[in-house]
Amino acid sequence: MEFVHYSVLQKEVLSLLVPPDRQALMIDCTLGEGGHSKLFLETYPLLNVIGLDRDSEIIEKAKRRLAPFGDRFQAINIWFDEFFSTYDGPRPDLVLFDLGISVFHYEESGRGFSFRKSEELDMRLDKTAPMRVEDIVNGYQEDRLADVIYQFGEERYSRRIAAAICSYSKSKRITRSDELAEIIYKAVPPAYRYGRIHPATKTFQALRIEVNRELDRIEPALRKAIDLTNPGGRIGVVSFHSLEDRKVKWLFKRAAEGSVPQPGEAQRTDDGKPKVRILTKKPVVPTTEECGLNPPSRSAKLRVVEKLED
Numbered sequence: 642m643e644f645v646h647y648s649v650l651q652k653e654v655l656s657l658l659v660p661p662d663r664q665a666l667m668i669d670c671t672l673g674e675g676g677h678s679k680l681f682l683e684t685y686p687l688l689n690v691i692g693l694d695r696d697s698e699i700i701e702k703a704k705r706r707l708a709p710f711g712d713r714f715q716a717i718n719i720w721f722d723e724f725f726s727t728y729d730g731p732r733p734d735l736v737l738f739d740l741g742i743s744v745f746h747y748e749e750s751g752r753g754f755s756f757r758k759s760e761e762l763d764m765r766l767d768k769t770a771p772m773r774v775e776d777i778v779n780g781y782q783e784d785r786l787a788d789v790i791y792q793f794g795e796e797r798y799s800r801r802i803a804a805a806i807c808s809y810s811k812s813k814r815i816t817r818s819d820e821l822a823e824i825i826y827k828a829v830p831p832a833y834r835y836g837r838i839h840p841a842t843k844t845f846q847a848l849r850i851e852v853n854r855e856l857d858r859i860e861p862a863l864r865k866a867i868d869l870t871n872p873g874g875r876i877g878v879v880s881f882h883s884l885e886d887r888k889v890k891w892l893f894k895r896a897a898e899g900s901v902p903q904p905g906e907a908q909r910t911d912d913g914k915p916k917v918r919i920l921t922k923k924p925v926v927p928t929t930e931e932c933g934l935n936p937p938s939r940s941a942k943l944r945v946v947e948k949l950e951d
C-alpha cells in the first residue's frame with residue numbers, strides 16, 4: 642500500500658470545518674500523505690487546497706495522490722510558520738493543522754523516528770537542516786539534554802537518561818535508533834521498563850520535537866492563520882500531546898477574548914476585540930471505534946474556532 646497514514650478524526654474534522662458555498666480556499670498546514678486534503682477536495686468541489694509540509698519525501702507522495710484534482714491542489718515544501726510569515730495570497734476560509742509526524746515517518750522514512758527499528762538517528766523533517774538527533778545526543782551537555790527530555794518529553798527520569806546517554810557517548814558515538822533505545826532502557830528503573838509504554842517513547846518524542854523546533858512553530862503560525870482567515874472561516878488544530886494542546890487552547894482562548902499578546906510580550910494585548918469564537922468548548926476526541934481501528938489516534942484532540950469580523 643502506498644499510503645500508510647490513517648487520517649485522524651475524519652468525520653469530526655469534516656463536520657466542523659465547513660467551507661462557504663462558493664469558491665473557497667483551504668490551507669492544509671500539515672499535508673503529510675494528503676489524507677485530509679483528499680477528503681476535503683472530494684467533499685467540496687468548489688474548494689481549492691494549498692498543502693504545506695516541510696518533508697520533501699512525504700510531499701511527493703501527497704502530490705501523486707492528489708494529482709487527479711489538477712490545479713485545485715498546490716503543494717508547498719515549507720515550515721508552516723515560515724509560510725505564514727511571508728504569505729500574501731488570497732485569504733483562506735479553512736485552515737487545518739494536524740500536528741506531529743505521520744505513520745510514514747515511523748514506518749518508511751528510515752530516519753530513526755522509531756525506537757523499534759535500527760536506523761540512523763536523524764529525525765529531521767527538513768533534510769537540509771544542519772543538526773540531526775545524532776548531533777544532539779552526542780553533542781549536548783548533560784544538563785541541556787536532560788532539560789530537553791524533561792520539557793518536550795515530560796519524562797520523569799530525564800536526568801538518569803541524559804546521564805546514561807552522555808556517559809555512553811564518551812566512549813562510543815551513538816548512531817542508531819535501537820542503540821539509543823537500549824541505553825534508555827538500561828537507564829530507567831526495572832519497574833518502568835515494563836510499563837504501559839516503552840521507556841524510550843518520551844525521550845524519542847522529545848528529541849524529535851527539539852530537532853525540528855516543533856513547539857516554537859505553533860504559536861506564530863496560529864496567530865497569523867487567525868489574522869489571515871476570512872471572517873466566517875474556520876481554523877482547526879489536531880494535537881497529540883498536552884504540550885501542543887496547551888498552546889492551542891491558550892491562544893484560542895486569548896483570541897476569543899481579544900487579548901492575544903504580541904510575540905515576546907506576555908501581557909500586552911491587541912485591540913481587545915474578540916477575533917474568534919470557540920466552537921469546541923471541550924476538545925473533540927476520537928470515538929472508541931476509531932481508537933480501536935487506529936490506535937495512534939487515541940491521543941488526538943481537535944479544537945476549532947470560527948473567525949469573527951475583522
Ligand SMILES: C[S@@+](CC[C@H](N)C(=O)[O-])C[C@H]1O[C@@H](n2cnc3c(N)ncnc32)[C@H](O)[C@@H]1O
Nearest residue numbers: 648671673674675676677694695696720721739
Ligand atoms: C500528522 S501528519 C499529517 C497527516 C495528514 N493530515 C493526513 O491526513 O495524511 C503531520 C505532517 O506535518 C508535517 N509537519 C509537522 N510539523 C510541520 C511544520 N511545522 N511545518 C510544515 N510541516 C510540518 C510532517 O512532516 C507530517 O508530514
